[in-house]
Amino acid sequence: MPAQTAGTLHVVATPIGNLSDLSPRAVATLREVDAVCAEDTRRSRQLLAHHGIERPLVALHEHNEAEAADQLVARMAAGESLALVSDAGTPLVSDPGFRLVRAARRAGIRVSPVPGPSALIAGLSVAGLPSDRFVFEGFLPAKSAARRQRLLQLAGETRTLVFYESSHRIEAALGDMAAIFGGERQAVVARELTKLFETVLDGSLDELLARLAGDANQRKGEFVVLVHGAAGDADAAVVEGRRLYAVLQQHLPPSTAAKVSAELSGAPRKSLYGG
Known part of the structure; x- marks a missing residue:
């Protein structure tokens, strides 16, 4: 047999x-x-x-x-x-x-x-961001503290960053990205890809956050968020400064933590304080 x-x-x-x-x-x-x-x-x-x-x-x-x-x-x-x-x-x-x-x-x-x-590849294909090398992070942590900690770990990444996000966290996630990466970092928010209300928005993180805050329809649906990678040494200094600030602010007043972090990292103080 x-x-x-x-x-x-x-x-x-x-x-x-x-x-x-x-x-x-x-x-x-x-x-x-x-x-x-x-x-x-x-x-x-x-x-x-x-x-x-x-x-x-x-x-x-x-x-x-x-x-x-x-x-x-x-x-x-x-x-x-x-x-x-x-x-x-x-x-x-x-x-x-x-x-x-x-x-x-x-x-x-x-x-x-x-x-x-694949929403990941579909979003990357229309983003207009560097696509020869990219990092897919999926969904970020739901809680802000854990989300910011993960973003701090990614802030110096030079490859394009790709995330998935849900409608009830998209605004908070963009706000945390702006705080950690810097509001001037270029990004794309691709919403409802291949569906009736598909939109692809580009601009700085601050600009995208303002557009979503001002339009409830842009906060609905399923999202792919793509963020330009860190540019180089200047971004690396800011990344290190923000990492130091995240630790020091637990033990020092915010203004003192920002001052010490800026001195140790070489990053502009204004890029750290409040981030």
């Missing part, structure tokens, strides 16, 4: 907004697999129905992935082929899935990408 041939795990990118962005290959793959592993089965069912696809759906999200991975690998080892999709875009990019992919690869299961939309 011939040995059982294992199935394949297809990692399928789905639209980030416009349903027409599902590729013909993705449609064919989703029609052929034995089941579709989806982060939100309700949302994925709508996508499949739009394209006339009827396949069993299996919930796979951050809360059950570790437990479900072994069961799904066993199904593929027995000959089934599965597709992995996220709510929108390319799976594993700020979404669940890496545990299943890792388990499948370790079990000798073939893992095949079906590439397509």
Whole structure:
């Protein structure tokens, strides 16, 4: 009796907004697999129905992935082929899935990408910022103190920075970026990419913050925020000064902390105080 041939795990990118962005290959793959592993089965069912696809759906999200991975690998080892999709875009990019992919690869299961939309790449492609090298940071911490601490660690990064952000934190996140990176740092806010109300705004962080503060519609939806990398030595001095200031202000009055930080780092005092 011939040995059982294992199935394949297809990692399928789905639209980030416009349903027409599902590729013909993705449609064919989703029609052929034995089941579709989806982060939100309700949302994925709508996508499949739009394209006339009827396949069993299996919930796979951050809360059950570790437990479900072994069961799904066993199904593929027995000959089934599965597709992995996220709510929108390319799976594993700020979404669940890496545990299943890792388990499948370790079990000798073939893992095949079906590439397509990604909000990260879509935002980068229209930003007009340097794109030869970039750093993807996903979602920043929800709390301001932790968010600022992470931004301090990134303030000297010379590559373009790319973040995802939600509607209820976008204004606060931009404010923290302006405080840490400097309000003059150039950036782009890409909102609702490929959807009906898509907008791409560019300018300094201070300018973008003012535009969002003055227009409630620009604070709605899903966001990709792209920030120009640090320019060089001058920015590096400000980064070090702000790092020192963040520590010293816990022990000294703000004006004294700014003065000492400026003297030690060589950064202009006005770039530190209040940041």
